Amino acid sequence: xxxxxxxxxxxxxxxxxxxxxxxxxxxxxxxxxxxxxxxxxxxxxxxxxxxxxxxxxxxxxxxxxxxxxxxxxxxxxxxxxxxxxxxxxxxx
Numbered sequence: 001x002x003x004x005x006x007x008x009x010x011x012x013x014x015x016x017x018x019x020x021x022x023x024x025x026x027x028x029x030x031x032x033x034x035x036x037x038x039x040x041x042x043x044x045x046x047x048x049x050x051x052x053x054x055x056x057x058x059x060x061x062x063x064x065x066x067x068x069x070x071x072x073x074x075x076x077x078x079x080x081x082x083x084x085x086x087x088x089x090x091x092x
Contacts, residue, residue, distance in 0.1 A: 045076035
C-alpha cells in the first residue's frame with residue numbers, strides 16, 4: 001500500500017505536489033492540479049491500535065479500486081484524504 005505524502009499549499013489547501021524550494025512560500029507545496037483532496041478521517045498518535053488499523057484497512061481497499069489516497073501528518077495527527085478528480089468540462 002502506497003499512501004501519498006501530502007502537505008499544504010500557500011493557500012492552506014492540501015496538495016500532493018512537490019514542495020517549493022525557495023522564495024517566500026518555501027516549504028509549502030505547489031498548488032494541486034487536476035482535482036482536490038477530500039478529508040476522510042484520521043487518528044491521533046494516542047489512538048488505540050484498532051482505530052489505526054481501521055483507517056489503514058479502508059485506505060488499502062480504496063486504493064485497490066484505483067482511487068488515490070494520501071495522508072497528512074501534522075504533529076502526531078494523521079488525516080487521510082482521497083483524491084477527487086475534476087470532471088471534464090462539457091462542450092455546450
